[in-house]
Amino acid sequence: MSGTLAVVSQSGNSLSFFDIASGQRTAQMTDLIPEPHELLLEEKRKVMYCSHAYHHGHFWAHGENGHQISIIDPDKKQVVNIIDTKPALGPHGLVLDRERDILWCSYEEHEKSEGGGLIAIDLETHKIVKRVGSSTKTHWFVVTPDGKKAFTCNKTAPFISVLDLENEVMTGKIDTPGGTEECSISPDGKHAYFPTPGTQLGKVPDKPEILVIDTATDKIVDRIALGGGAQSTHVAADGRILVAEYRFLDGRPANGRLSVYDPKSRGLIGRADIGQMPLTIRSSPDGKLGFAANIFSGSVSVVDVSSFKPLETFVVDTEKSKFSNLCQGAHGMVYFP
Incomplete structure (x- = not known):
């Protein structure tokens, strides 16, 4: 077990680096723009991109929308540039199109029109070169491998938006x-996975499930029943579907579970106990390790997804936000081999 995991604290405005072998924090950046949310690594320029959705708070209750994406040098542990997403506001999800050398970013609102959508940022000029509206607030999204089509998670809206990225x-x-939560897509791009219903703080929803979308027909072709509500899905390199299930007991957050499903049978393979309100999920390139950011616990659980054994817990930030009175201490992550 080797490599480095970088993870942001949403309410702590910080970025921590953990050595996976030792479990030790090796570095921390503490002066990020408020509310870092998602992280994405770009190997070509050897930088990370970090979206800043709000000035403070969370999706259900927040201050003014953010409008920045930080560019971070992971070796120097420095912010080396800032991309301004205006007039798109509330940037969140990030997807890289390597062939076209653009960064797709979801946004929740726009200065000049209603609703959210996606913007495409040229990675040489840092200029917005495309915008595709989704007709509502958009939080996360997936893009097909050919870069032509996207499906958006709109959280509280009662639909997934289907976007033609070429014709905008x-x-x-x-x-x-x-509603839906954080989505993912199979390695071959044929199926997208959307948890539903949307998160309901304080309780687990009735009949939580994963919607399996055929990306060629835009139809729901299967449903995976879950044992708990889910805030996110992630597809490992081998195609297995990782799901972050949250739990509440008597209205209070309890430890969640990282559940793994077979991509062909879509049956449950196994589960591991993790922290409270798991949100972001990532995996190692070989698919052997799963990482779950437990936002209410302010920690990251490292799980062997073959034996379903929790291997390590990285404590990121356990302080409660002075604005929300919630711990929002672990969110976006990047794994470095």
């Missing part, structure tokens, strides 16, 4: 009455 137009909606 929304082409359809997939009905999801309960």
